[in-house]
Amino acid sequence: MQESSRMEGTVKPKQIESVESILEKYIPEDELKEVKRILFGQNRGTSVSVQPVNQEATDIANANNFQVLFSKILAEKEQLRQPRIVRIGIIQNSIGAPTNAPIHDQYMAIQNKIEKMIDAAGAMGVNVLCLQETWHMPFAFCTRERYPWVEFAQPVTGEATQFIQRMARKYNMVIVSPMLERDEVHGSTIHNTAVVVGNNGNIIGKSRKNHIPRTGDFNESTYYMESTLGHPVFETVFGKIGINICYGRHHNLNWLAYGLNGSEIVFNPSATVTGLSEPMWGVEARNAAMTNNYFVGSINRVGTEHFPNEFTSGDGKPAHKDFGHFYGSSYFSSPDNCRSPGLSRVQDGLNIAEVDLNLCQQVKDKWNFQMTARYEMYAKFLTDYIDPNYQPQIVRDPSIKKN
Numbered sequence: 319m320q321e322s323s324r325m326e327g328t329v330k331p332k333q334i335e336s337v338e339s340i341l342e343k344y345i346p347e348d349e350l351k352e353v354k355r356i357l358f359g360q361n362r363g364t365s366v367s368v369q370p371v372n373q374e375a376t377d378i379a380n381a382n383n384f385q386v387l388f389s390k391i392l393a394e395k396e397q398l399r400q401p402r403i404v405r406i407g408i409i410q411n412s413i414g415a416p417t418n419a420p421i422h423d424q425y426m427a428i429q430n431k432i433e434k435m436i437d438a439a440g441a442m443g444v445n446v447l448c449l450q451e452t453w454h455m456p457f458a459f460c461t462r463e464r465y466p467w468v469e470f471a472q473p474v475t476g477e478a479t480q481f482i483q484r485m486a487r488k489y490n491m492v493i494v495s496p497m498l499e500r501d502e503v504h505g506s507t508i509h510n511t512a513v514v515v516g517n518n519g520n521i522i523g524k525s526r527k528n529h530i531p532r533t534g535d536f537n538e539s540t541y542y543m544e545s546t547l548g549h550p551v552f553e554t555v556f557g558k559i560g561i562n563i564c565y566g567r568h569h570n571l572n573w574l575a576y577g578l579n580g581s582e583i584v585f586n587p588s589a590t591v592t593g594l595s596e597p598m599w600g601v602e603a604r605n606a607a608m609t610n611n612y613f614v615g616s617i618n619r620v621g622t623e624h625f626p627n628e629f630t631s632g633d634g635k636p637a638h639k640d641f642g643h644f645y646g647s648s649y650f651s652s653p654d655n656c657r658s659p660g661l662s663r664v665q666d667g668l669n670i671a672e673v674d675l676n677l678c679q680q681v682k683d684k685w686n687f688q689m690t691a692r693y694e695m696y697a698k699f700l701t702d703y704i705d706p707n708y709q710p711q712i713v714r715d716p717s718i719k720k721n
């Protein structure tokens with residue numbers, strides 16, 4: 319019988335560590351190889367496996383209780399181009415202090431743990447790193463309360479970015495910092511933003527969340543509006559980067575636009591919970607990586623966040639004080655349709671993939687999706703469709719009786 323714990327009258331299943339750990343525990347080795355090939359794909363004929371993590375990063379991780387994974391996804395050698403090897407890192411973290419602690423204490427508790435994780439990334443020679451969605455705060459938007467949560471918002475040049483700039487300089491690392499932004503120039507409005515900090519500690523620019531969820535406890539439209547910044551792709555010394563923030567991963571045209579603007583790596587910093595999206599988590603980003611021929615780093619926060627006041631989901635069910643479990647499982651998808659091992663569902667972690675960016679073009683040349691895409695046909699379709707008088711193109715079987 320499954321182990322479970324009884325909480326407030328409901329039986330909650332024990333959280334499993336990861337799908338991979340269950341497969342590895344129960345499937346015999348020879349069959350496991352085939353299962354992994356089919357489920358996770360292969361890079362140049364072999365499954366993407368975990369590589370050794372160096373001593374320095376291991377020591378930092380052990381001392382601070384987080385996981386580090388490292389894997390490699392490489393490309394074929396070309397005659398005219400040198401390999402473009404880049405180490406990409408993604409970080410998932412739980413909050414560091416209770417949600418009723420003073421705001422700045424909560425912020426510092428998270429910053430302190432992130433600092434150690436970036437130190438480990440630095441020790442592993444990570445070139446490009448992305449943190450989770452609004453990494454510097456609990457994901458309090460479920461409450462629909464304004465205060466104290468909006469006090470976590472900071473200008474792009476605020477304390478969180480200054481910390482990231484210091485770390486970027488220290489490790490010669492490009493760091494993407496998804497944060498709750500207060501735009502002081504435009505009426506002190508709040509935005510769900512990702513700031514891109516260059517390897518010299520310079521702010522290259524910012525991107526904002528294009529699609530705001532209106533589902534379950536994700537009531538973020540109370541706090542901020544959809545981005546009007548388009549689909550910027552940031553050209554850095556370590557490749558071209560786009561950021562598709564969380565719920566944007568359910569929108570194929572969003573992924574497409576980051577691809578058409580030339581992304582080689584798209585990060586999907588997220589906050590999502592078990593009951594809502596877990597079966598989709600391993601599918602959507604991989605599909606985007608395959609069809610748009612870029613690498614995707616999918617990042618989800620981890621743990622359960624409890625809030626002081628009860629809130630409802632507007633579905634007739636009892637009010638509650640937490641969202642449910644943020645299941646972590648951050649991983650990389652590759653343009654050649656394989657994926658990396660994922661981080662734990664229950665622990666903070668740093669996932670690193672060493673990739674050859676040449677793979678993006680090599681897969682484009684193999685599959686020719688860009689050549690066969692028929693963009694003009696779909697541009698016309700969408701133009702027609704958004705006309706209020708649009709008639710859907712349905713050919714009805716005349717033998718179907720009315721009613």
Ligand SMILES: NC(=O)NCCC(=O)O
Pocket residue numbers: 451531536563564565566588589590591594595
């Ligand atoms: N943060 C956010 O957009 N969450 C929405 C939930 C989901 O898309 O799985």
